[in-house]
Amino acid sequence: MSQSVISILNKIKIDKSWSFSDKTRKETSYITHGYHRYPAKFIPQIVSRLAEKYTKKGDFIVDPFGGCGTTIIESKIMGRYSIAVDINPVAVLITKAKITPINPIKIEKEFEILKKKLEKYNKDIKVKVPTHERIDYWFKAEEKRRLAFIFSKIIKVKDQDVQDFFFCGFSNILKNCSIWLQKSNKPTRDFGKEPSEPIKTFLRQTKMMLRGNAELFELLSKKGYLKISSKVVCTDARTIPVKNGSVDLIVTSPPYVTSYEYADLHQLTALWLEHTKDLSDFRKRFIGTSYHSKKDLVLNSKLAEKIRSDLLIKHKKTAEEVSTYFSEMNQVFVEMKRVLKKGGKTCIVVGNTSLIGVDILNAEVFVEQLQNLGLKVVDIIKREIPSKNLPSVRDEKTGKFARITDKNKVFAYPTEYILVMEK
Ligand SMILES: C[S@@+](CC[C@H](N)C(=O)[O-])C[C@H]1O[C@@H](n2cnc3c(N)ncnc32)[C@H](O)[C@@H]1O
Incomplete structure (x- = not known):
């Protein structure tokens, strides 16, 4: 199973029309999109193109990792109802301001x-x-x-x-x-x-x-x-506050394992606005953080198990972090399946990366997990990430993030996938 998923994704050619490299900063930060910086935020044009293709006016769109609200802003201006969820109160504050005219x-x-x-x-x-x-x-x-x-x-x-x-x-x-x-x-x-x-x-x-x-x-x-409802809720992606089978489309980009520590990045706002007094407790709420790991994990993917054993040979802690991440993402997928209508689609924007020399094939693992939960592949798009949007680069040897100007580094996410799956 996992071998075939790997070869399917390997064969996919880059679709240049999804890179939106011709879009200027003015175009990607139009209306309220430019209010606040946010790591790994979507280009709004990705969301609108997906929403155009898979929904109609009056449909319901959800983003379980809402970030600074790109999905629900685009949904609102397209006349779609929407809810975003994020565990980060700073993301919720930003989104609230951006969706409220x-x-x-x-x-x-x-x-x-x-x-x-x-x-x-x-x-x-x-x-x-x-x-x-x-x-x-x-x-x-x-x-x-x-x-x-x-x-x-x-x-x-x-x-x-x-x-x-x-x-x-x-x-x-x-x-x-x-x-x-x-x-x-x-x-x-x-x-x-x-x-x-x-x-x-x-x-x-x-x-x-x-x-x-x-x-x-x-x-x-x-x-x-003006009255089209769009809401943002500060909660975990595994507890999306909507009814079973009610959502037409999910558009989301999950956090990456040990990539951004959102809690650290937003600590200044969290401190001033008293979202937290205790940074270590704040950190633990995030998926993809290096601050927690659990036992008895359900990975629901042969490939994820292989990645875990490859990492175990090199570094036990990294192996645990990555397994925790895949297991938590599987729990999010269970929740996403619960809220989707039959025939509803989910579009997951995700890139692969590498840690201590082991390829972390997020996209392949996600496809396998979602298929094991009963969802079908509708389309898989491979897109280039224009360099102005690259989050950072990783050092080839250590897997750690490094400055983009450094030579001898490899790009962590030169391309990413949009996984379109159907319930
Ligand atoms: C890649 S960002 C999403 C960016 C978003 N697409 C945008 O345009 O702003 C991932 C988000 O997942 C959130 N997150 C991490 N763990 C979470 C959890 N357990 N439940 C809900 N959101 C979580 C982070 O706070 C972060 O905002």
Whole structure:
């Protein structure tokens, strides 16, 4: 079984029309897509093309690893109902802000009020600054004080949608205003960094978001889709809050095993907005993290078992992490099957990688697991990932992520698959 899945995927040729390499940043970050950076986010055009092909107006779309909300934003502007799930409260905050069109007149007014308050900042003004040691780890005193001032004004905004909108902007400026090593996906401090000035940066960020919101509001009003329901829920992908057999299409891209530590990457927002006081507990909730492993795993794939034994010879801990990942992904697939309608499709965007010299064939394993659960292959698309979207590269020998500029490295995800399967 697994051998045939490997050869099927090996034979698939790259379909250039799915790389969207001609799309400019402006096109991939139109409406609200550009509000907030997020690792491994979708190009919106992938979602809209899949939704166009496999659904019609009024259908129901779900993304169990919703991230910053790309799937449900595209669903909404196409008149499809949708729900996104993500375990990361920061992802949920961003998504909530991005899918909620606010009347531009109202938000402009709120912005002017906030701006006037922020412009009153001076060094004698009384500000209650947070005392968390992790905040002190990342922020210098003056930036911390200014951020605390912005925070104290946003928290007073009464309208929840407006408050979320401002907090989303606040969240996106935190890295720039801290000593977090710029462009690094690993939490590293840069003591030589000159952090951005928080108030100016926040106002600039919010102005960009005001334009995105106005664009979204206008588009949805024109199409008559302002009331199309799209929801985001902070929960585990194994507990999608929808009825059995109710979903027409799932579009998702799962986390990769030990690739991004989302909990680490979003710790600044999680700390400021008090999503967590304890980072180690926060980390354990994520699939693909290196912070937990379990026993009695059901891999539901011969290939996954082979990968586990190949890894075991080299490094027991990595073997455990990868097995835990495949087993947890199988649990997500069981849940996805539960919510899909008969004939409903699931589109999983996934790349393969390599760890300590062993190929981690995520796509092949997923196809095998889904087939073993009774789903059928409808289509498998192989797409190139334009380099501007590459998350990072891996060192060939160690399997660790390295800087993209380093020579002698191999690209971790030069291509990826879109697995289209049917219940
Ligand atoms: C590759 S990202 C998805 C990005 C998304 N396609 C977008 O456009 O933003 C994977 C997501 O899975 C989420 N995740 C990890 N473990 C999860 C779990 N147990 N349940 C739900 N979501 C989880 C992460 O927080 C992350 O947002």
